[in-house]
Amino acid sequence: xxxxxxxxxxxxxLLGLVQGALADTDDPAAQKVETDRFxxxxxxxxxxxxxxxxxxxxxxxxxxxxxxRHERYDATEAMNLLPGVxxxxxxxxNERVVFIRGFDSRQIPLFVDGIPVYVPYDGSIDLARFTxxxxxxxxxxxxxxxVLLGPNTLGGSINLVGRRPSSEFEGDALAGVGFDDxxxxxxxxxxxxxxxxxxxxxxxGGASVLDRDFFRVxxxxxxxxxxxxGRRDNSDIKDTxxxxxxxxxxxxxxxxxxxxxxxxxxxxxxxxxxxDSSVRTRFWRWPFYDKESIYFLSRTSFGDGHYVRLRAxxxxxxxxxxxxxxxxxxxxxxxFAFNSTYDDHSWGGGxxxxxxxxxxxLLKFAASVKRDFHREQDDIGDPWERFEDETVxxxxxxxxxxxxxxxxxxxxxxxxxxxxxxxxxxPDNSIVPFPTGSDSAMNYQLGLFHDLSETxxxxxxxxxxxxxxTISNRFSGRFGSALPNPDLEAETSTxxxxxxERDLGRVQYGAALFLSQLEDAIQSVTIDDSLCTSPPCxxxxxxxxxxxxxxxxxxxxSLTSQLYLHLDYTWLDRENKTRPEVQPTDTPEHKAxxxxxxxxxxxxxxxxxxxxxxxxxxxxxxxxxxxxFTVANLKGSWEFRSDWVAxxxxxxxxxxxxxxxxxxxxxxxxxxxxxxxxxxx
Numbered sequence: 001x002x003x004x005x006x007x008x009x010x011x012x013x014l015l016g017l018v019q020g021a022l023a024d025t026d027d028p029a030a031q032k033v034e035t036d037r038f039x040x041x042x043x044x045x046x047x048x049x050x051x052x053x054x055x056x057x058x059x060x061x062x063x064x065x066x067x068x069r070h071e072r073y074d075a076t077e078a079m080n081l082l083p084g085v086x087x088x089x090x091x092x093x094n095e096r097v098v099f100i101r102g103f104d105s106r107q108i109p110l111f112v113d114g115i116p117v118y119v120p121y122d123g124s125i126d127l128a129r130f131t132x133x134x135x136x137x138x139x140x141x142x143x144x145x146x147v148l149l150g151p152n153t154l155g156g157s158i159n160l161v162g163r164r165p166s167s168e169f170e171g172d173a174l175a176g177v178g179f180d181d182x183x184x185x186x187x188x189x190x191x192x193x194x195x196x197x198x199x200x201x202x203x204x205g206g207a208s209v210l211d212r213d214f215f216r217v218x219x220x221x222x223x224x225x226x227x228x229x230g231r232r233d234n235s236d237i238k239d240t241x242x243x244x245x246x247x248x249x250x251x252x253x254x255x256x257x258x259x260x261x262x263x264x265x266x267x268x269x270x271x272x273x274x275x276d277s278s279v280r281t282r283f284w285r286w287p288f289y290d291k292e293s294i295y296f297l298s299r300t301s302f303g304d305g306h307y308v309r310l311r312a313x314x315x316x317x318x319x320x321x322x323x324x325x326x327x328x329x330x331x332x333x334x335x336f337a338f339n340s341t342y343d344d345h346s347w348g349g350g351x352x353x354x355x356x357x358x359x360x361x362l363l364k365f366a367a368s369v370k371r372d373f374h375r376e377q378d379d380i381g382d383p384w385e386r387f388e389d390e391t392v393x394x395x396x397x398x399x400x401x402x403x404x405x406x407x408x409x410x411x412x413x414x415x416x417x418x419x420x421x422x423x424x425x426x427p428d429n430s431i432v433p434f435p436t437g438s439d440s441a442m443n444y445q446l447g448l449f450h451d452l453s454e455t456x457x458x459x460x461x462x463x464x465x466x467x468x469x470t471i472s473n474r475f476s477g478r479f480g481s482a483l484p485n486p487d488l489e490a491e492t493s494t495x496x497x498x499x500x501e502r503d504l505g506r507v508q509y510g511a512a513l514f515l516s517q518l519e520d521a522i523q524s525v526t527i528d529d530s531l532c533t534s535p536p537c538x539x540x541x542x543x544x545x546x547x548x549x550x551x552x553x554x555x556x557x558s559l560t561s562q563l564y565l566h567l568d569y570t571w572l573d574r575e576n577k578t579r580p581e582v583q584p585t586d587t588p589e590h591k592a593x594x595x596x597x598x599x600x601x602x603x604x605x606x607x608x609x610x611x612x613x614x615x616x617x618x619x620x621x622x623x624x625x626x627x628x629f630t631v632a633n634l635k636g637s638w639e640f641r642s643d644w645v646a647x648x649x650x651x652x653x654x655x656x657x658x659x660x661x662x663x664x665x666x667x668x669x670x671x672x673x674x675x676x677x678x679x680x681x
Contacts, residue, residue, distance in 0.1 A: 006148040037136040038164040038204075038245070040257055040297040040309075043149050062138040062521025069607055070595070070636065071651065071672065073210055074239075075130040075160060078138055081593065083552040083568040084512075086613070087141065088586040091664030092282055094269040096128035099587050100219065100512055101142050101546030102574045103155025107467050107491070109564055111159040113259060113363055115295045115313045116150065119249075120344050120372030122472035123152070125317075129265040129289055133191035134161045134206035136657045143495035144447055144461040145516060147395035148352055148366040151415035151441075154467035154493050155516065160257065162245060165195025165202050171256070180216035180231075180668040181655065187212045199466040204245040211238045217273075218657035218668035225663055226281045226327060227273025232665070233327060234268035234285065235364065244367040251355050253301035258294070258642030263288035271327065274663020283324040294318045297409065305356030311368075312349035343375040343384075350393075362399040366413075368392070374471055387471045388420040412444040417468040419486065422475050427533065434486055441466035442488040458500040466490040473522055473540050483527060491543050493518045499552075505557040511551065523578075545577040546584075564597040583622050586660070588614035605637040607649075618662040629658035647674035 024394035036455045060082050062072075072078040076096040086099045092258045097105035106123040110117055110130075119125045121293035138160055146155040171194040177189030191208035221307070223229045240263065269284040295313035300309070321340045325331045332339070350368030357363055374387040395413030402408060422434035445463025452458060469488040495641055499512035521544030529535035554568040570591040595609035610632045616625035635649030648671075654671040 003036050019668045020408075024550065029246040031251070036163050036166055038113060038162045038257075040164075040247075040255055040299060041115075041161045042139065043111075043114045043146055043159065058230060060140045060142075062140070064132070064136055067132045068676075069134075069597075069635075070609060071633070071649065073132055074128045075132060075138060075158070077374075078132055079127075079140060079158070080362075080611075081571045082140060083554060083591070083593070084142055084514075084550070086570075086591060087589050087660055088573075089660040089664055089666075091659075091661035092269070092272065092279075093126075093284070094267055094286075095126040097124060097126075097159075098127060100156050100330060101550065102141065102546075102584070103493075103516070103587075105650065106470065107152075107154040108151050108156045109149075110157060111149070111157060111284065112261070112293065113162050113295070114149070114311065115293065115315070116348070116370065117291065117293060117315050119317055119342075120346055120471065121342065121374045121376070121387070123467075123470040126265075126267075126289065127293075128237075129157075129239055129263060129267075129291070130160060131208055131210050131212075131239050131241050131263070133162075133208040133262075134162060134193055134241065135160055138163050143465075143497055143516065144445060144463060145465070147397055147413035147443055147445065148364060148412040150350070150366075150368050150370070150395075151391040151417070151443075152467045153389055153443075153519075154465045154491060155193070155495075163193065163195065163204050163206075164245070164247070164545070165204050167195075167197060167680045169183040169194075169196050170404065171195060172676060172679040174674065176672055176674040178212075179671045181219070182216065183671070184216075185256050186214050186216075186670075187672070194428070197536040200247075200249060202247045202249065204243075204247075206243045207241070209238070209240045212236060214666040215670065217463075217665045218652075220654045220655065220657040221273075221665050221668070222657075223273070224275045225273045225279070226271035227665070232270050232667075234283075234329065235270045237267045238265070240264045242422070253307070254299060256296075256298040258296050260294045260395065262292045262334075263290065264644060265291075268329075270664065272663045273665060274624065276663065280662060283327055283329060285322050285329055286289075287320050287322060289319045290317070307354045307419075309347070309352040309354075311351075313347065313367060315346045317344040339378040340379065342378045344373060346370060348631045354627055360401055362401075366393075366395045366397075368521075372471070383425060383429055385423040385425050385431065387422050387475065389471060390418045390420055391468065392416045402425070405447045407447070409447045409644040411446070411463075412440055412442070415466065415468070416440040417490075419474070422476070422486065423472070424484070426478075437486055439468060439489055441468070445495075455502065455504055456502045459498070461497045463495050466492050467497060469522055469540070477532075478538075481532055481537060482524070483531045483537060483539040485540050488522060488540060489520060491518065491521050491542070507556070509553075514549065516548040517549065518544070520544075521546055541577060547573075547575045547577060549573050562599045564599075565594070566596075567594045582620045583617055585617055585620055588616045588628070590614040603639045605634075607635045607637065609633045616660075624662035626662050627661055629656050630654075631656050643677055645674075645676045645678075645681050647676075648672070650672075 004083050033639045062078050067078045080087050084101050110118045142156045145157045158664045164180050173192045176189045180186050187210045191383050195204040202613045214235050221229050222590050224306045244262040245259040249255050267286045271281050272279050272297050293315040298310045300308050309443050323338045325334045348370035350525050352366040355363045370391045375384050377384050393415045397411035418438035419436035423431050424434050443465050447461035449459045464549040468490050468517040493516050497514045501510035520542040522540050523544040525541045527538045530535050550572040559564050576582045592612045598606040612630045615628045616626045632653040633651050637647045639645050650671050652669050660666050
């Protein structure tokens with residue numbers, strides 16, 4: 001790459017709370033986020049029909065200022081700022097996902113502006129492919145999630161919320177470069193966003209590219225497997241994204257918007273670099289990993305505070321996974337080499353009606369339908385297998401304002417999933433149909449929210465949530481080593497939470513205690529080898545009972561006019577009640593995060609942060625342990641003109657050798673330079 005191709009990125013703006021607490025601030029940056037957020041893409045807000053000031057406690061907001069301050073340019077890294085959220089690296093796929101209070105990404109759907117975009121086949125997606133340059137914020141719910149979002153919110157939800165311009169002409173541009181510990185340039189990023197609000201209409205557009213040629217592992221890394229240290233083999237990625245939004249606002253209450261985004265990804269899969277000889281080395285690449293969506297959202301008011309919201313969407317996902325013979329990534333002659341193609345799309349829509357029944361009740365009804373289509377080809381020349389699902393959801397939610405200090409929120413929904421088509425490829429490459437079926441499930445929840453005083457709020461929530469099994473859960477044969485189970489039923493979880501938040505002006509703090517009791521969890525069970533063509537043989541079954549419990553704490557404090565401190569801590573305990581010997585994988589018991597912002601002069605911020613994560617295991621047998629780690633970062637942000645910010649910093653300051661998945665080391669020490677320009681007329 002040409003070292004002069006791009007220069008710098010990102011602005012560190014102050015006082016966006018990582019926990020999304022109750023802080024009441026006059027900070028211009030925080031108010032800009034509220035103004036520029038695309039509210040049509042927000043589902044969790046409630047209160048009264050014309051008052052969006054009340055948000056469920058437990059809805060964590062990561063603002064664009066948080067993301068830029070901490071150099072978080074993809075959704076996974078951004079969400080890792082939150083307590084209760086842990087990154088999982090599926091190392092043999094180079095796939096970044098998250099656990100939220102012990103629930104994995106398949107149990108927590110991903111939305112963009114309230115539109116579901118998770119992959120139809122397995123319910124998951126590589127969250128690192130979703131860059132953050134054009135977002136206003138990311139909203140994360142944990143357990144207590146509005147039933148109006150639809151099905152499968154077993155453990156919460158993730159919503160990537162776009163921007164909406166508020167000025168006649170506004171925008172920002174940013175660029176940046178990164179260097180490894182030997183000062184070899186390895187990262188380039190470039191992004192621009194432009195918007196215009198003309199009163200009765202607005203338009204917002206964005207484009208970005210995030211390009212990494214490689215990363216270097218820590219100097220303390222011990223070579224193992226197929227990794228000899230230094231530059232990490234096959235560690236390149238490139239993500240390009242375009243987005244466009246056009247909206248009409250004929251009056252103060254109504255809005256109609258159509259949005260489009262397209263993101264193209266390319267990524268390598270670094271080979272296994274650990275010491276477990278049973279882990280097979282893979283030489284994989286994704287030549288393309290692409291997502292494209294177009295959707296319509298609207299809100300129309302009628303009568304005295306009543307409204308109707310509509311949404312319709314078409315979402316497409318295409319990728320190619322190529323397996324090669326060796327680390328040259330050029331030939332595909334060996335039996336394990338292949339080119340596997342996915343061609344998926346979904347379409348759907350829904351409506352929500354809100355009725356403001358006076359000062360006491362806001363009643364909402366919602367209905368939605370989603371059709372998922374999955375096509376896959378195991379290798380070039382093989383027949384295409386086709387799968388089709390339909391999911392329907394109907395929900396109702398009432399916010400009862402008992403008094404100025406107390407609200408009770410009750411919600412219930414009925415969801416149904418039906419398999420419309422499922423193909424099975426036989427050893428002779430012929431296609432026969434699987435038996436298809438359907439399943440239905442109820443969800444319901446209740447939350448009580450009370451202000452003890454002007455500074456202190458408490459809440460208690462409880463709910464019963466479900467997740468339907470994915471196409472992969474029901475029908476995947478895992479290359480002959482598994483027996484499909486079309487009759488799998490929905491997983492269920494009963495979620496409880498109690499918490500409080502307190503805002504004393506210069507100090508804000510809070511805590512949450514949570515317990516989730518998971519039943520009918522899907523578990524792979526060993527069965528008779530004669531039932532599979534490539535034993536050992538297993539089958540997914542509804543047999544597991546699990547408990548996830550823990551505590552989250554946070555503290556935000558302005559120590560002086562120049563010093564701002566944030567601290568948070570998570571304790572998470574996961575237990576398999578059915579099979580206690582099966583250890584939970586990929587999540588630590590302890591996680592702590594802290595950062596300090598020092599402003600010696602008004603134009604200069606110095607940001608230091610540190611994260612600690614405890615040990616974990618990568619196999620449920622306890623094999624492939626992963627050590628605890630501590631990673632520190634340091635950054636300086638200088639506003640040298642009113643609209644310009646320059647930054648310099650270092651990530652993994654102490655060159656910690658760490659991993660989320662054993663044998664798949666994370667980057668060592670790396671440096672960055674950034675430049676940002678922002679304007680508003």
